[in-house]
Amino acid sequence: MADRNYSEIVPGVVIALFGAIVAIYAAQHYTIGTLQRMGPGMFPMALGVLIAGLGSIQALTGWVNSSLPRVDPRTIQWRAALFILAGVIVFSLLIRTAGLIPGVIGVVGISAFADKGARAIPVIILSVILCAIAWLIFSLGLGMHFKLIGWPF
Amino acid sequence: MSYFDNLILGLQTALSWYNLLWCFIGVFLGTLLGVIPGIGVVAAISMLFPLTFQLEPTAALIMLAGIWYGTSYGGSTASILLNVPGSATNAVTCLDGYPMTQQGRGGIALLMTTVASFFGGSFGIILLMGFAGTISAYALSFSSAEYFSLMLLGLIAACNVSNGSIIKGLIMVALGILFGLVGSDIYTGTRRFDFGILDLADGINLVALAMGLFGVSEVVASVGKVDGKQVDPNSVKLSAMKPTREDVRRSWLPMIRGSSIGAFFGTLPGTGSSIAAFMAYAVEKRVSKTPEKFGTGEIEGIMAPETANNAADQTSFIPTLALGIPGSATMALMLGALMIHGIAPGPQLMTEQPSLFWGLVMSFWIGNVLLVILNVPLIGVWVRLLMVPYNWLFPAVLMFICIGTYSVSNSAFDVMLVVMFGALGYAFRVGGYPAAPMLLGFVLGPMMEEHFRRAMLLSRGDFGTFLSRPISATVLAIALLVLLWGLKPLIFNRKPA
Numbered sequence: 160m161a162d163r164n165y166s167e168i169v170p171g172v173v174i175a176l177f178g179a180i181v182a183i184y185a186a187q188h189y190t191i192g193t194l195q196r197m198g199p200g201m202f203p204m205a206l207g208v209l210i211a212g213l214g215s216i217q218a219l220t221g222w223v224n225s226s227l228p229r230v231d232p233r234t235i236q237w238r239a240a241l242f243i244l245a246g247v248i249v250f251s252l253l254i255r256t257a258g259l260i261p262g263v264i265g266v267v268g269i270s271a272f273a274d275k276g277a278r279a280i281p282v283i284i285l286s287v288i289l290c291a292i293a294w295l296i297f298s299l300g301l302g303m304h305f306k307l308i309g310w311p312f
Numbered sequence: 313m314s315y316f317d318n319l320i321l322g323l324q325t326a327l328s329w330y331n332l333l334w335c336f337i338g339v340f341l342g343t344l345l346g347v348i349p350g351i352g353v354v355a356a357i358s359m360l361f362p363l364t365f366q367l368e369p370t371a372a373l374i375m376l377a378g379i380w381y382g383t384s385y386g387g388s389t390a391s392i393l394l395n396v397p398g399s400a401t402n403a404v405t406c407l408d409g410y411p412m413t414q415q416g417r418g419g420i421a422l423l424m425t426t427v428a429s430f431f432g433g434s435f436g437i438i439l440l441m442g443f444a445g446t447i448s449a450y451a452l453s454f455s456s457a458e459y460f461s462l463m464l465l466g467l468i469a470a471c472n473v474s475n476g477s478i479i480k481g482l483i484m485v486a487l488g489i490l491f492g493l494v495g496s497d498i499y500t501g502t503r504r505f506d507f508g509i510l511d512l513a514d515g516i517n518l519v520a521l522a523m524g525l526f527g528v529s530e531v532v533a534s535v536g537k538v539d540g541k542q543v544d545p546n547s548v549k550l551s552a553m554k555p556t557r558e559d560v561r562r563s564w565l566p567m568i569r570g571s572s573i574g575a576f577f578g579t580l581p582g583t584g585s586s587i588a589a590f591m592a593y594a595v596e597k598r599v600s601k602t603p604e605k606f607g608t609g610e611i612e613g614i615m616a617p618e619t620a621n622n623a624a625d626q627t628s629f630i631p632t633l634a635l636g637i638p639g640s641a642t643m644a645l646m647l648g649a650l651m652i653h654g655i656a657p658g659p660q661l662m663t664e665q666p667s668l669f670w671g672l673v674m675s676f677w678i679g680n681v682l683l684v685i686l687n688v689p690l691i692g693v694w695v696r697l698l699m700v701p702y703n704w705l706f707p708a709v710l711m712f713i714c715i716g717t718y719s720v721s722n723s724a725f726d727v728m729l730v731v732m733f734g735a736l737g738y739a740f741r742v743g744g745y746p747a748a749p750m751l752l753g754f755v756l757g758p759m760m761e762e763h764f765r766r767a768m769l770l771s772r773g774d775f776g777t778f779l780s781r782p783i784s785a786t787v788l789a790i791a792l793l794v795l796l797w798g799l800k801p802l803i804f805n806r807k808p809a
Contacts, residue, residue, distance in 0.1 A: 170743050174483055181490060189502055195773030199497035199504055202761045203490065210486045217479050228744065235742055239535040243528060243710060244731050250714040251727035259715070266714050267707040273535045274703040285704060289711050301366060303719055 166230040167221025175214030182207025239273040246270030258306040259298070263290045315445075322670025326678055331371050331671065338375035339679045342382020343686055346389075347694045348705060349396040353383040354641050354751070355530050358522035359709070361645065362716040369653035370668045374675040376649055380642055381433060381625040381676070384585060385683045388425040388618055389694050393418055401585040401621040404593045408606065408613030415609050419552035420559060424611060425618040426687040428567055432619035433680040435571035436578060436626025441673055448634035448659035456767040457778050461787040462637055463760045466581030468791050470640070470749045471798065478798030480745045488753025489760065491516050498762055511725040518648045520717050520726040521754055524733025525747050526641075527713045531706050532738045553688075563615045566596050570616035574623030579630050584640040585621035592620035626676060633661060633669060637756070641748035644755035 185203035192198030246269035253262040264286045271282040297303050325331060345356035357379050364372035387402035392409035405425065412421040454462075471481025494505045495515030506512040570592040577588035596616040597606045606613050629646075631639050636657035638644040650657050655665060662669045687694075717726050737747055771777035779785045 166743070178486075185504075189497075189504060190500075193773060194768055194775075197765045197768060199500050199502040202764070203493055203504060206486055206490050206493070210483065210490070213479055213483045213486060217477075217483065220477070220479065230742055230744070236532055236535060236738075239532045240735070240738055243532050243535070244735055246707075246710060247528065247714055247727060247731045247734065250718075251724045251731065254714075254718055254727065255724045262714065263711055266710055270710050271703065271707045273532070273706070275536060277703060282707075285707060289708055292708070293711060293715060297715055297719065301363070 164221040164224070164229060166228075168218045171214045171216070171218030171221060173214070175211045175218060178207045178210025178212070178214055180207070182211060238275070242273035243270045246273075256309075258308040259293060260290050260308045263293050318666055318670045319441075319674070321667055322672075322674035325370060325667045325671025326374070326675040330368070331374050331675060332678065334367060334371040334375040335378050335675050335679050336682055338378020339382040339385075339682050340686060342379035343386035343683065343694065344697065345379070346383030346386025346402075347697055349390045349394070349534065349702075351709065352400055352526060352530060353380060353387075354522060354526040354645065354748070356383055357642060357645050358519055358526060359712050359716055361519050361522070361649065362720045364649055365652065365720065369650065369655055370671050372649055372653065373646065373668065373672050374679075376646055377629075377672060377676065378679045380646075381622060381679065382683060384618075384621050384625050385426065385429050385687055386694065388429070388614075389422060389687075389691070390698060392421045392425065392614070393695065394698060401589055401625075402618075403586070404589045404617045405614050407593070408608070408610050411607065411609035412611075412614070416552075417609065420555045421611075421614055422691055423553040423688060424555055424559060424563060425614055426684055428563070428570070428615045428618040429622040429687075430680055430684050431567045432571045432574055432622035432624075433626055433676070433683075435619075436575055436623040437673065437676045437680070439575050439579075439627050440629055440676075444630050444634045444669075444673075445662060447630060448662050451635050451659035454635075454659070454783070455781070456763040456770070457781050457784040458787070459637070460760055460763040460767055461778060461784040461791070462581070462635065463756045463763070465787050465791040465794070466631075466637055466639060467749065467753060467756060468795050468798075469581050470752050471746075477744075477801075478795070480743075481749045481798075484740070484745050484747070484750040485753040488750035489757030491521065491750075492754040492757030493761065498758070499765065509725075511723060515758075516754075517717075517720060517723070517726045517729060518645070518652075518755070519720050520729035521733050522641075522645060522751060523713045523717050524730040524735075525737040525751060527709070528730060528734030529737030529741055529747070531709055532734070533741055534702070535706060553691075559611050562611050566592075566612040566616040567619045569595060569599075570619030571623040573616075574620030575627045577620070578624030578627030579639075581631055581637060581639040584628055584642075585624040588620040588624035589617035592616040629673075632657070633672075634659060636661070638752065641751040644752050648755055 182204050185200045185207055189200030189203065190198030191200045191204065246266040249265035249269055250262045253265050267286045267289050268282055271277050271285060294307065298305055298307070326335070341360060342356065345351045345359075346353070357376055360379055361376070364375060367375065384401050387397060388405050388409065391397045391402040391405040393413055395406050395410035397403040397406055409421050409425070412418055467485045468482075471478050471485055492515070494512055496503055496513060503513055573592045573595060574585070574588040577591060578584065593613060593616060596612045597603045600606065600610075600612060628639050628643055631637050632643040632646060636647065636659070638647045647657050655661070655668070713730065714727055717730050718724065720726060740747060767777055778788060
């Protein structure tokens with residue numbers, strides 16, 4: 160039995176399914192129109208079909224051709240991804256409610272721990288410095304209007 | 313207006329204090345971000361993109377362009393001193409640049425690559441000045457069918473040259489086009505794929521997509537992998553930079569070959585400075601009498617690619633400005649900046665906005681001169697920057713990404729989109745999907761749909777219109793060839809394990 164390359168098959172199938180969903184969604188929700196007068200649904204539907212086709216081809220190549228490079232799960236930077244994305248999410252939640260300074264502290268303070276060697280004290284110092292830089296560049300330098308700090312209520 | 317008048321107008325525009333200042337800021341930031349490993353040119357431009365909304369369109373483009381070719385200058389520094397490319401365009405410079413550092417010739421390599429960059433840049437600008445006008449005059453007769461075909465060719469070429477399988481590139485292009493379609497339909501106003509979210513009514517924000525795809529995912533990938541403490545500050549003293557007569561003599565031909573190769577790949581849609589640099593290196597190795605010495609610190613091995621990538625940087629403006637069709641992800645961002653300022657890119661740009669076009673072109677000269685000044689005497693400053701630990705730099709980068717995205721339209725939702733595209737971008741990166749075709753598809757997608765629908769409307773629903781028009785048919789034929797060429801390894805290389 161041939162050695163199947165699942166790092167090609169799985170993403171290929173997911174992408175093919177996604178394309179199919181797009182095509183069906185477009186066909187159901189938007190007017191397709193005729194070739195001469197295309198409705199808003201024609202192009203997205205065709206695109207969905209194309210994506211589904213390409214995804215299937217990728218899955219098929221993984222099925223027949225196992226010599227393609229594989230993803231080594233150990234090389235995935237889970238920790239970095241988690242802390243960095245969490246930091247940006249916190250910024251997004253704080254910027255309108257609590258203001259720029261808490262937002263910057265949030266993104267810097269959390270994302271800095273993406274690095275395994277991060278320690279609390281240097282991270283606090285870095286947050287303070289970057290708050291000052293953000294204020295200097297964006298509020299003072301570029302004159303953008305940010306709420307610097309405030310209550311979320 | 314005559315050609316000469318245009319040049320004077322451009323020079324006047326570029327030399328105004330306001331534009332001069334932003335040109336300097338652009339090349340300065342470009343060098344800075346180019347030096348730091350892990351921040352590529354697209355990430356650099358998308359990080360600084362929001363800054364340009366406050367500026368006049370000419371200054372905005374001058375600054376963005378400065379960042380673009382500035383990163384190519386700065387990127388060689390990290391390649392030569394650390395063996396880590398500052399950005400993808402300088403990857404090939406590592407091969408002979410780092411051995412030169414190990415031999416104590418790092419200073420010479422830095423000086424000579426700056427010369428090479430300037431040479432290549434100048435060559436590219438001269439071509440841009442010569443040919444952009446001719447091409448755009450010709451392009452005035454293009455109709456929607458030609459535009460659609462040209463964009464299709466650009467997208468297919470972009471998938472082909474990105475390393476990895478063409479199928480993955482095509483998937484990214486198609487997904488990019490799909491993301492580009494989100495929002496109101498241009499003909500009917502129907503809101504597509506907005507899922508009732510008001511923030512998506514105008515479509516997905518270009519900055520949010522670029523920041524997530526190139527900024528956040530790049531930072532995630534490089535955390536814990538970049539270490540800059542191994543630089544010897546003595547190697548960059550001015551006295552250590554003086555090249556021998558032999559070095560100079562051996563550099564001429566590689567620079568001339570490199571700039572021709574770079575200029576060629578720069579103008580082709582979908583290819584760009586990275587490919588140009590690799591090709592230039594490969595050619596140098598082939599014509600050399602001592603190819604076995606490449607990789608051990610041969611000066612030809614750094615001169616040719618560094619000339620090529622800068623020449624390509626400049627000539628890639630030809631299709632972008634003359635046709636309104638960007639050839640690379642970076643050019644797509646440039647085009648986005650134009651459109652955000654309400655300027656329609658295309659062949660009319662040169663005649664309708666001569667001060668913008670010629671001001672931008674002439675600013676390239678000024679920027680390249682500024683870069684030589686920034687890179688030779690100030691090289692020590694950039695090297696110090698390499699010694700700042702990466703775990704201090706990356707939170708700062710993320711902060712700029714967050715504030716930058718938010719400030720585009722004061723939207724916290726856009727920052728959430730950055731998170732989404734960051735996660736998606738990293739997942740694609742792990743899976744070996746190239747990110748640049750997605751951004752290109754995103755920008756070109758809506759334009760392609762518009763031209764496709766208009767062409768079909770004019771031809772009363774007949775697909776033959778794309779084939780009966782000679783230019784369109786030729787372009788489509790080339791696109792098909794490029795596609796088949798990319799598919800070839802997929803069909804013929806079915807080796808069992």
